[in-house]
Amino acid sequence: KNEVEQSPQNLTAQEGEFITINCSYSVGISALHWLQQHPGGGIVSLFMLSSGKKKHGRLIATINIQEKHSSLHITASHPRDSAVYICAVYNTDKLIFGTGTRLQVFP
Amino acid sequence: SQTIHQWPATLVQPVGSPLSLECTVEGTSNPNLYWYRQAAGRGLQLLFYSVGIGQISSEVPQNLSASRPQDRQFILSSKKLLLSDSGFYLCGSGVYEKLFFGSGTQLSVL
Numbered sequence: 113k114n115e116v117e118q119s120p121q122n123l124t125a126q127e128g129e130f131i132t133i134n135c136s137y138s139v140g141i142s143a144l145h146w147l148q149q150h151p152g153g154g155i156v157s158l159f160m161l162s163s164g165k166k167k168h169g170r171l172i173a174t175i176n177i178q179e180k181h182s183s184l185h186i187t188a189s190h191p192r193d194s195a196v197y198i199c200a201v202y203n204t205d206k207l208i209f210g211t212g213t214r215l216q217v218f219p
Numbered sequence: 220s221q222t223i224h225q226w227p228a229t230l231v232q233p234v235g236s237p238l239s240l241e242c243t244v245e246g247t248s249n250p251n252l253y254w255y256r257q258a259a260g261r262g263l264q265l266l267f268y269s270v271g272i273g274q275i276s277s278e279v280p281q282n283l284s285a286s287r288p289q290d291r292q293f294i295l296s297s298k299k300l301l302l303s304d305s306g307f308y309l310c311g312s313g314v315y316e317k318l319f320f321g322s323g324t325q326l327s328v329l
Contacts, residue, residue: 145318153257153307153323160317198263200318205251205270206278207313211262 115139116210118199124216131186133213135199138180142202146173146184149196149212158184158197189217221246225310225321232328238283238297240324242310245291252293253311254285263309269293300328 116137125131135144146158159166159173161182166173170189175182186193194217199210222245232238244250254266265278267285275285282301286294293310305328310321 147318153309153325155309155311155320157318202313206265206268206276207251207253207311207318208265209255209263 114211115203116199116201116208118197118210118213120213121211122214122216124218125189127190127217127219129189129217131189131193131215131217133184133197133199133215135182135184135210136180137182137199137201137208137210139201139203139208141180142204144175144182144202145200145207146182147198147200149198151195155198186215189215191217191219193217221250221312221317221319223310223312223319223321225324227324228322229325230327232300232326234302234328235299238295238300238304238326240295240308240310240326242293242295242321243291244293244312244319247291247312249290250312252287253313254293254295255309255311257307257309259306267295302328304328 119134144161147155148158149155161175170187172185196212196214198212201208225242252269255263256266257263267277269275269287272287272290283297308324312319
């Protein structure tokens with residue numbers, strides 16, 4: 113079993129829909145990151161969470177430390193949001209990646 | 220702000236040939252450094268991480284090795300490539316809050 117699990121693995125949506133991607137982890141963490149990987153392979157960091165909730169534009173990320181669960185929400189989704197979204201957790205000095213969620217948003 | 224330089228962007232190598240991928244970091248000192256591999260259609264797999272010069276931790280026993288000869292230089296090597304070494308290799312740097320990634324190397328072993 114992976115230490116960091118994401119769901120769903122694949123997600124398709126119509127433009128404007130509200131998107132939720134979930135991440136559950138089984139190890140102790142000091143921080144959790146949500147990352148976005150574009151088709152060319154480049155990865156950018158969206159959020160770092162250690163508690164609570166963060167918002168950046170149409171993106172909202174939440175974390176529940178007790179339940180070892182985090183969610184990434186995208187409001188008013190747009191085709192340019194199409195990418196792979198990856199949850200990654202810091203466990204001591206290691207960064208452990210989830211398997212990723214491939215999101216496709218159609219016009 | 221940190222910048223990670225990783226090269227080459229693409230590489231085609233024959234089975235049995237050696238490999239050397241280099242990653243250098245600018246804009247910080249003593250970063251944690253990571254090498255990841257992503258096989259086609261799969262998630263990122265941690266290969267090696269380093270918390271300092273000469274300190275390498277291996278996560279997956281395999282045909283690869285890593286070295287950190289300088290604070291901001293991280294090298295991934297192999298003496299003899301296997302077909303199964305094909306994939307997308309990504310160098311990363313991070314210190315808790317900030318994560319940065321190189322642009323990756325697409326390695327095809329034929």
